[in-house]
Every structure is written in structure tokens, then in C-alpha cells.
Amino acid sequence: xxxxxxxxxxxxxxxxxxxxxxxxxxxxxxxxxxxxxxxxxxxxxxxxxxxxxxxxxxxxxxxxxxxxxxxxxxxxxxxxxxxxxxxxxxxxxxxxxxxxxxxxxxxxxxxxxxxxxxxxxxxxxxxxxxxxxxxxxxxxxxxxxxxxxxxxxxxxxxxxxxxxxxxxxxxxxxxxxxxxxxxxxxxxxxxxxxxxxxxxxxxxxxxxxxxxxxxxxxxxxxxxxxxxxxxxxxxxxxxxxxxxxxxxxxxxx
Ligand SMILES: Nc1nc2c(ncn2[C@@H]2O[C@H](COP(=O)(O)OP(=O)(O)OP(=O)(O)O)[C@@H](O)[C@H]2O)c(=O)[nH]1
Numbered sequence: 001x002x003x004x005x006x007x008x009x010x011x012x013x014x015x016x017x018x019x020x021x022x023x024x025x026x027x028x029x030x031x032x033x034x035x036x037x038x039x040x041x042x043x044x045x046x047x048x049x050x051x052x053x054x055x056x057x058x059x060x061x062x063x064x065x066x067x068x069x070x071x072x073x074x075x076x077x078x079x080x081x082x083x084x085x086x087x088x089x090x091x092x093x094x095x096x097x098x099x100x101x102x103x104x105x106x107x108x109x110x111x112x113x114x115x116x117x118x119x120x121x122x123x124x125x126x127x128x129x130x131x132x133x134x135x136x137x138x139x140x141x142x143x144x145x146x147x148x149x150x151x152x153x154x155x156x157x158x159x160x161x162x163x164x165x166x167x168x169x170x171x172x173x174x175x176x177x178x179x180x181x182x183x184x185x186x187x188x189x190x191x192x193x194x195x196x197x198x199x200x201x202x203x204x205x206x207x208x209x210x211x212x213x214x215x216x217x218x219x220x221x222x223x224x225x226x227x228x229x230x231x232x233x234x235x236x237x238x239x240x241x242x243x244x245x246x247x248x249x250x251x252x253x
Contacts, residue, residue, distance in 0.1 A: 002133055002191045003126040004097035005047075005061040005069065006087040006105055007038060010117045012055045015082060031055070034080060041072045046222035048135075050179035050187070056111075058098055058177070060189050060223035061088065062131045069120055077118055085119040090126045093175030094189035100124065131221040134191045136176075136198055136246075137230035138167065140184035141212040160184055163211050170201045187227065190217075199246045213245070214238075220251035 009015075016022050031054040039049045042059050045068050049059040061069075069086055077083045085108070089100025104121035140147075140163060147156040160180070167186060168178045174197055176190035190198065195217060202213045214237050218229025229249040237247050 001062075001090050001092060001126045001130045002060060002094050002097050002189060003062045003064070003088065003090045003124075003131075004094060004101050004189070005042075005059045005064070006098060006101040007049070007057040007059065008085050008087075008105060008111055009034070009055045010083045010085050011112050011114060012082060013112055030080070030082075034076070034082075034084075037076065037079075038072065041075065043224065046224040048187075048223035048227055050181070052179065058101075058179075060094070060133055060135070060226075062126050062133050063128075063222045065125060066120070066122060069122075073118055073120060083118045085116060085121070087121045088123060088125060090124040093192045094177045095172060095175040098177065128221075132191060132219070133189065133221065133223050133226040134193070134217065134219050135223065135226040135230045136188040136190050136193075136215045136217045137227065137234050138178075138186040138188060138202075138213055138215045139234060141214055143184040159211065162209060163205065163213070166205050166209060167201070170204065187230070189223075195246045195248055199244075202245050215246045217246060217248040218251075219248065225251055 016027055035051045042049050045064045047059050047061040047064045049057055052058045073084055073086060085105055087101040087105030089097045089104060091097040091100055100123040104123035108119045108121050109116035164180050171178045171188055174193045176188050176193050178186055178188045181187050198215055206212050216230040216233030218226040220226040220229055233247040233249040236242055
């Protein structure tokens with residue numbers, strides 16, 4: 001079972017334009033600092049936050065309990081000019097877990113409802129003995145040599161965004177999520193997706209847009225361990241220890 005948390009800034013839209021539109025640079029600083037702050041606090045408990053849309057962030061939070069969520073929520077409220085509400089859900093697939101988390105929060109009212117602040121809506125938490133996270137770290141082959149050092153930076157960004165769209169569209173059909181994490185890298189919480197299914201998606205994308213991908217897959221009880229195993233599996237592909245385009249590493253504990 002995987003646990004996903006939706007982190008939503010309370011009543012953020014109206015706040016950004018009250019009393020007049022706030023300087024965009026200040027909003028970018030706030031969003032970036034909030035993301036880093038949440039990443040640090042959830043990572044301390046083995047979680048992993050994806051910036052998603054910044055006003056709405058999704059995190060894999062296996063091992064992060066109700067008290068942990070409350071403490072993080074209170075800490076943000078103490079130090080920021082905004083507050084956050086959170087929804088938590090658990091399921092066999094990441095898509096279903098985030099759907100439950102979102103629905104739990106939506107039941108407390110709208111994102112811009114003035115009556116809804118610092119809500120913690122828990123649909124379900126993963127039990128320790130059922131905690132399982134599968135994460136794929138997906139990377140574009142040789143982007144530095146083939147694109148970054150060759151074509152204009154914006155054109156490379158366009159291609160990376162196109163790859164992201166194709167991956168999201170194909171992975172959502174398997175109940176998996178996909179997040180851009182920087183450079184030419186994506187992470188996919190993908191409980192329930194077998195390596196053959198991921199390989200098929202990689203092959204389809206190469207056929208459709210001529211972009212070669214590779215993926216390390218990590219399986220562990222927490223996001224932190226699964227992501228690290230995915231990184232190690234990806235390094236094994238880079239290092240030529242395997243010629244597979246999808247390489248899996250499991251938690252040995
Ligand atoms: N967030 C994140 N970014 C990474 C990671 N590894 C690389 N990057 C980013 O991705 C960019 C490209 O790095 P690489 O993927 O190693 O370069 P590459 O040219 O694709 O080489 P290969 O991946 O070996 O084919 C770097 O400039 C970083 O911005 C990672 O593990 N996490």
C-alpha cells in the first residue's frame with residue numbers, strides 16, 4: 001500500500017492579489033521556500049514531496065503519521081503568511097491514493113473557502129506492515145551531449161516537457177503518477193506497474209517521439225528508500241552493469 005498526501009495552500013489565489021497583486025518574484029520565493037521547507041520536514045520522516053503545481057503539492061508519505069502531519073502543518077502556520085491544509089489517502093496504486101487524499105480534503109470545502117484553514121483530512125494511513133513504495137527514476141539518455149550542449153536551452157526544455165506529457169498520459173492508465181524533478185529527470189510513484197509495463201511505455205515513446213529513456217526502479221517500505229534504490233538502479237544502467245532499459249532494485253531488509 002502507498003500513502004499519498006495532498007498539501008494545499010489555503011485560499012491562495014485571493015491572497016496573491018490582496019490588497020493588490022503581490023510581486024511575482026515574491027510569490028516565486030514563497031512557493032520555492034515552502035516547497036523546500038515541506039521537503040525537509042517530510043524527508044526527515046522518509047517522505048518525498050513533488051512540487052506538482054506549488055499551490056497544490058503531492059507527496060509520498062509512507063511512515064508519516066497523523067501527529068507528523070499536524071506538526072508540519074502547525075510549523076508552516078507559525079512561520080509563513082499563509083496556512084496549508086492536507087489530505088491523506090492510502091491505496092494499492094498511487095493514482096487511487098492521491099484521489100482519496102484529494103477527495104478527503106475537498107469534503108471540507110473549497111480551496112478558496114475562507115472557512116477552511118489548516119484542515120488535516122485523513123482518509124487512511126498505511127499500516128507499517130503493509131507499507132510498500134515503488135518509484136521509477138526515469139531519465140532521458142545523453143541529454144547533455146545530444147541537446148543541452150547543442151540546441152537552445154528553451155528548445156531542450158520544450159522537448160523535456162513533451163516527454164513529460166507522454167509519460168504522464170501513459171502512466172496514468174496504469175494508476176501511476178509522474179513528476180518532473182529537474183534536468184531531464186522524472187520520478188514515477190508506480191506501485192502495481194511491472195517492469196515489463198514500464199519498458200513497453202519507454203519503447204512506445206521512443207517509437208512515437210524518438211527520445212530514448214531509461215529507468216531505475218526502487219522498491220522499499222518508504223519513499224526515501226525506494227527513491228534511493230531507483231537512483232542506484234539507474235546508476236547501474238549508466239555504468240553498463242546491465243543493458244536493460246529498466247533495472248529494478250529491491251530493499252534487502
Ligand atoms: N533532481 C535530479 N536531477 C538530476 C539527477 N541526476 C541528474 N539530474 C539532472 O539532470 C541533468 C542531466 O544529468 P544526466 O541525466 O546525468 O545527464 P545525461 O546527459 O542525461 O547523461 P545520462 O543520464 O548518463 O544519459 C543534470 O544537469 C541535473 O540537472 C537526479 O538524480 N535528480
